[in-house]
Structures are given as C-alpha cells and as structure tokens.
Amino acid sequence: MMKxxxxxxxxxxxxxxxxxxxxxxxxxxxxxxxxCHSGVNFMDVHTRQGKYRDSRTYPxxxxxxxxxxxxxxxxxxxxxxxxxxxxxxxxxxxxxGSYAEYAVVPARLLAKVPDALPLEMxxxxxxxxxxxxxxxxxxxxxxxxxxxxxxxxxxxxxxxMVQMAQRAGARVFATTSSPERAALLREGGxxxxxxxxNGRFADAVREATQGAGVDVVFDAIGRDTLRDSFxxxxxxxxxxxxxSVSGSLKDLDPIELGEAGSLYLTRPRLADHLQDxxxxxxxxxxxxxxxxxxxxxxxxxxxxxxxxxxLGLEALEHRKMVGKPMLSMTPLL
Ligand SMILES: NC(=O)c1ccc[n+]([C@@H]2O[C@H](COP(=O)([O-])OP(=O)(O)OC[C@H]3O[C@@H](n4cnc5c(N)ncnc54)[C@H](OP(=O)(O)O)[C@@H]3O)[C@@H](O)[C@H]2O)c1
Numbered sequence: 001m002m003k004x005x006x007x008x009x010x011x012x013x014x015x016x017x018x019x020x021x022x023x024x025x026x027x028x029x030x031x032x033x034x035x036c037h038s039g040v041n042f043m044d045v046h047t048r049q050g051k052y053r054d055s056r057t058y059p060x061x062x063x064x065x066x067x068x069x070x071x072x073x074x075x076x077x078x079x080x081x082x083x084x085x086x087x088x089x090x091x092x093x094x095x096x097g098s099y100a101e102y103a104v105v106p107a108r109l110l111a112k113v114p115d116a117l118p119l120e121m122x123x124x125x126x127x128x129x130x131x132x133x134x135x136x137x138x139x140x141x142x143x144x145x146x147x148x149x150x151x152x153x154x155x156x157x158x159x160x161m162v163q164m165a166q167r168a169g170a171r172v173f174a175t176t177s178s179p180e181r182a183a184l185l186r187e188g189g190x191x192x193x194x195x196x197x198n199g200r201f202a203d204a205v206r207e208a209t210q211g212a213g214v215d216v217v218f219d220a221i222g223r224d225t226l227r228d229s230f231x232x233x234x235x236x237x238x239x240x241x242x243x244s245v246s247g248s249l250k251d252l253d254p255i256e257l258g259e260a261g262s263l264y265l266t267r268p269r270l271a272d273h274l275q276d277x278x279x280x281x282x283x284x285x286x287x288x289x290x291x292x293x294x295x296x297x298x299x300x301x302x303x304x305x306x307x308x309x310x311l312g313l314e315a316l317e318h319r320k321m322v323g324k325p326m327l328s329m330t331p332l333l
Contacts, residue, residue, distance in 0.1 A: 004100030010050030067098030111284030129287030199228035
C-alpha cells in the first residue's frame with residue numbers, strides 16, 4: 001500500500017483527500033517509480049481548481065492524484081519499455097501522481113538524472129527548467145544581440161528564464177512586484193529590474209531601448225499586464241503569453257496586435273515542447289548540466305510532507321513564497 005493525496009472533485013484546499021491505495025502496476029509503456037521528492041507548483045493549484053477539466057493538452061481525469069513533477073528510483077517497467085531498469089534515478093513532469101509514495105509515469109516523459117545531482121534538485125528543476133529551456137531557446141530564440149522582458153521574474157519559471165536568457169547572451173529586463181523582490185533579483189545579477197507599477201514598466205523599457213521596445217516579452221501574468229506588454233515589444237516583435245496567474249484577457253481583438261506594431265502573439269504549452277523521450281532527455285540534460293556546473297540555480301524555499309503540503313500550495317496561491325516549495329517522501333520510506 002502507499003500514501004497519496006487525491007482529488008475527487010474540483011475546488012479549494014478542502015477537496016484534497018489523504019488516501020492509502022495499492023501500489024500501482026505499470027501498464028505497457030509505463031514505469032513504476034518510487035517517489036523521493038515532488039515539486040509543488042502553481043499548476044497543482046490550477047489542477048485542483050479544475051482549470052484543466054476540459055483541456056486536451058493536459059487531460060486531468062478524476063479521481064486524480066495531485067502533483068505533476070517528481071524524482072525517484074525505478075521499481076519496475078511495463079511491457080515494451082526500453083531504456084529504463086530497476087534502480088535508475090529518474091525525474092519527470094506533466095504526468096500527474098507525484099503527491100504519492102509511488103507513481104506510474106509514461107516512459108516517454110522520464111529523464112535519467114546524473115549521479116552528481118541530488119534527486120531533490122532534479123525534482124525541483126524538471127518542470128520549471130524544461131519550461132524555461134523551451135521558452136528561451138525554442139520560442140524566444142534568445143542569443144547575443146537579442147533583448148527580452150521577463151515578467152514575474154522571482155517566480156519559479158521566471159527565475160530560471162532570467163538565468164538562461166543571460167547565459168545565452170541576451171539583454172534581459174525583469175519585472176517583479178515589490179522593492180524587496182527587486183533587490184533579490186539585483187543580488188542575483190540582473191541589471192535591469194523594474195516594478196510593474198500599473199503598466200509603467202512598458203514606458204521604462206521603451207525609454208531604455210531608445211523607444212524601440214524589446215524583441216520578446218514573456219508574460220505569465222496575463223490580464224494585469226498583457227496589454228502593457230504589447231507596448232514594451234518592438235515592431236514585429238513577439239509576445240509570449242505562457243501563463244495567466246492574474247487571470248486571462250477575455251476581450252482581446254487581434255486588431256490590437258496590428259496597432260501595437262504588427263506583433264506576433266503566442267500561447268505555448270510545455271506538453272507540445274516535450275513531444276518525445278529524446279526531447280525530454282535533452283532538455284533535462286541541459287537543465288541538470290547547468291545545475292551541476294553551477295551557473296543555474298534553484299532555491300528551495302520550503303520542504304513539506306504529505307501531511308503539510310497544503311501549506312505550500314496555499315503559500316503559492318497567495319503569493320507568499322519566493323523559491324521552490326518541495327514535497328519530500330523520503331522520511332516516509
Ligand atoms: N505554458 C507553459 O508551458 C507553462 C509551464 C509552466 C508554468 N506555466 C505557467 O506560468 C505561470 C507561472 O508559473 P510558476 O510555476 O513560475 O509560478 P510561481 O512560482 O508561483 O510564480 C508566479 C509569480 O507570478 C508573479 N505574480 C504577478 N502577479 C501575480 C498574481 N496576481 N498572482 C500570483 N502571482 C503573481 C509573482 O512574482 P513577482 O512578485 O516577481 O511578480 C509570483 O511569484 C503559471 O500561470 C503557470 O501555470 C506555464
């Protein structure tokens with residue numbers, strides 16, 4: 001038997017139920033993993049609230065074991081799985097079930113973790129790291145001579161994007177919500193840090209770029225910032241709306257993109273950028289390599305157990321936490 005946290009219906013923290021269930025069997029194409037650590041993410045709040053109830057990209061089905069990011073050791077493999085065997089150290093994301101002592105994960109979403117990297121760091125970096133990697137490299141195509149604005153730069157994805165964009169040689173503007181968080185970013189080596197200030201960040205970006213705006217704006221905030229993000233983007237530039245922590249803009253007319261300078265607007269999703277096992281492993285290798293080399297950093301904010309993880313979700317939901325909350329199963333094994 002194993003302990004886990006499930007939801008049978010969507011709603012607030014009250015819908016999370018602690019259960020003891022049989023250890024699952026891996027079906028064809030799946031791997032059974034003994035979970036050591038699980039990442040706690042804003043996406044878990046969205047999952048609990050029912051944001052993915054009709055999603056084709058992320059088809060959550062009830063009852064659902066929460067948690068979509070973890071790391072641990074392989075315990076067994078289903079029919080047709082090649083490349084993984086018992087004892088392998090692995091990590092994954094966007095497959096639900098990591099708030100549990102054991103999880104079955106599609107083999108195509110698993111990455112091997114190098115011996116030099118603690119499993120906790122692998123679990124802390126898989127989801128945000130792979131997201132930052134595809135956004136910076138594939139969507140934004142950042143490099144020397146390119147410029148970008150990254151909103152919510154102290155958030156899990158934002159913080160990694162800033163580090164990767166700087167490493168790629170791009171000029172980076174970063175926004176955050178308070179002077180205290182701005183100071184954290186400056187301490188982390190970000191030169192151009194701005195506060196949102198009801199959209200005045202866009203004026204500051206234009207001023208700093210001789211009126212031109214940046215090549216790419218990464219906006220995970222949505223309703224509160226997206227229109228001002230258009231103002232911060234250069235003519236024919238790219239706006240990447242990859243999240244909506246403040247809600248979605250429901251009344252956007254495409255003509256606005258024309259008026260703002262023939263902008264391109266995209267709403268990408270990680271699932272479409274982790275399309276097969278080799279892509280998963282190569283993105284994970286880039287992230288894990290950065291952590292091992294030391295130029296990439298993930299700050300673990302707080303560690304929880306299955307009994308206390310609801311506090312981590314609450315802190316994320318109410319914006320009380322900087323750094324990554326983690327759920328550790330190790331003391332329970
Ligand atoms: N499309 C994809 O592939 C993809 C993948 C992963 C995540 N996401 C999405 O990206 C977003 C960020 O995810 P995350 O895991 O990085 O979240 P997170 O760690 O909780 O960070 C969110 C940050 O957003 C900022 N923020 C600004 N306005 C906010 C508001 N009204 N409520 C809450 N936070 C607000 C805060 O940073 P500041 O104080 O610095 O502003 C906060 O720390 C989420 O919407 C998530 O679903 C998308």
